[in-house]
Amino acid sequence: MGGFQQDEMTPEQIEHEVGLYGPFTEVVRELVDATIRTEVDDDEIRAVQAELEDIVARLRRSQLDGPYGVRFNATGHGRPWGNSVVGLRNAIAPPLAIERESTGRVRCEFHLGAAYEGPPSLVHGGVSALILDQMLGEAAGAGGRPGMTATLTLHYRRATPLGDLRAEAWIERTEGIKTWAHGRIEDAEGVTVEAEGLFILPRWARELAFPTGDAAETPPSYAE
Amino acid sequence: MGGFQQDEMTPEQIEHEVGLYGPFTEVVRELVDATIRTEVDDDEIRAVQAELEDIVARLRRSQLDGPYGVRFNATGHGRPWGNSVVGLRNAIAPPLAIERESTGRVRCEFHLGAAYEGPPSLVHGGVSALILDQMLGEAAGAGGRPGMTATLTLHYRRATPLGDLRAEAWIERTEGIKTWAHGRIEDAEGVTVEAEGLFILPRWARELAFPTGDAAETPPSYAE
Structure with missing residues (x-):
């Protein structure tokens, strides 16, 4: 469940998760764009919908009870990965990479x-x-x-x-x-x-x- | 390409598209949520990513060159279906159903x-x-x-x-x-x-x- 949570993630673990969830979320962003713009026929839309329903069910087999929250490791490295603007794991976020x-x-x-x-x-x-x-x-x-x-x-x-x-x-x-x-x-x-x-x-x-x-x-x- | 476009969509055609794209976009919204909250293992994340890449490619086989725009039929029924807040086809939109x-x-x-x-x-x-x-x-x-x-x-x-x-x-x-x-x-x-x-x-x-x-x-x- 969400909250400002401190955990024991090492820099290597964070790097691993960035490498895993970054590209994964990026393809979901591509899907959001394609969902708006696609002109494929009705049968294909229905087929894709059924496949997506299956994918969502698989992802939900194990999931957080609520939102992601904002997490910090012991060195204070923050991970606002559910954030609507900068969240690494949020497909709504462009995401902004802010200097x-x-x-x-x-x-x-x-x-x-x-x-x-x-x-x-x-x-x-x-x-x-x-x-x-x-x-x-x-x-x-x-x-x-x-x-x-x-x-x-x-x-x-x-x-x-x-x-x-x-x-x-x-x-x-x-x-x-x-x-x-x-x-x-x-x-x-x-x-x-x-x-x-x-x-x-x-x-x-x-x-x-x-x-x-x-x-x-x-x-x-x-x-x- | 986007623009305020008038087209010849009949009420029946609009109803058909609402019935097709509404549930389709809704499962993409579910996917956005599941992407943030899932805790399935790395192999499953990578497998789902590959499946989504395939789905995106299939949807992009035929698509609009640009954004959806805002469309109207001859009777002035507006379809802002790409809109970030109310768009029927936009998984970023909650979407709001405004009275x-x-x-x-x-x-x-x-x-x-x-x-x-x-x-x-x-x-x-x-x-x-x-x-x-x-x-x-x-x-x-x-x-x-x-x-x-x-x-x-x-x-x-x-x-x-x-x-x-x-x-x-x-x-x-x-x-x-x-x-x-x-x-x-x-x-x-x-x-x-x-x-x-x-x-x-x-x-x-x-x-x-x-x-x-x-x-x-x-x-x-x-x-x-």
Whole structure:
């Protein structure tokens, strides 16, 4: 069952799982895309559906009771593998591979295909919001100030085309347990969407994130 | 290739496609969930991966060049089947089945499982934004004022748990080509996220949406 869980995974075990689940989830992403775009005949659709039902039953023979959660090993290496934006094992996630700088600046390049469509041939405005929420949160986290989104505002400057895109985000300012982050999505012609968000690490999340209760593991900037 | 396309689909043909692609996409959604949660052994993961690669190749033997787009039949029945939130053929979409009132009020009940996770056992803040962007846009459209999101602001009142949820949205006010919509997501205990958005139908989208150029088909409130 989900939770911020610490386990004993070694770097070698993590590398093994990345090599196993990464390509596996990637083909599920391909299937999501093909499901939208296929024009094969009805009999083939029905045949594939039956095969998929069998595959799902086999995968469910042994499975987690609930969502994946966020796991950490003893060295603090996090595995948010069920996350809707960056999750290695989540076929909904593009997934974003985000470069993080300790200054609280993050960036990534990514490709959005048919599954991320809103208006014809354009990225769904809510998908841009989904990606920017993650990016701004990652900026806060990269700067040592992880938090939950309190408010998020998106400014849609122009339509974002499906295809190759990039995004970046950074910490704009901080005040006590509050962190304001800004970010944007760009296509080849420049900025399409800008975002600003306020992130706060509430006590309950702080206790979940730092379950030892060891104050030394709580970022000093969040101490009450 | 995508676009606002009008076609000659009859109600019977649409009903047939709903019956074919609805259950097909539903099993792909199940697969996305099982991909995150499965604990079967490595050999089974590799075997399933190979089977899925074969299935994807078969589905891609005949497929659209690009995204699905948004299609309409002669009576104006819309099929946004590739849409990331409501798309019948999009396994990323929960999908939301939204009840629309002509007053511009919309509501829906839905279930979010493991694929929509951000913090452990909680809905990803960006997923709430994705859903609310669609809901507010649907409210504008239901009230006869379809538009593109110009700005969207989310207020996260408390964490949203994965599971059974409901959402509603409505038109708050209008001014020329601008429509302001508000909405919220609720769990059993009440509101978790609130949103307000500004929607505008730009000229290029108006021309895409009403390609005949017949002014009579353009909502009067959008005439320049």
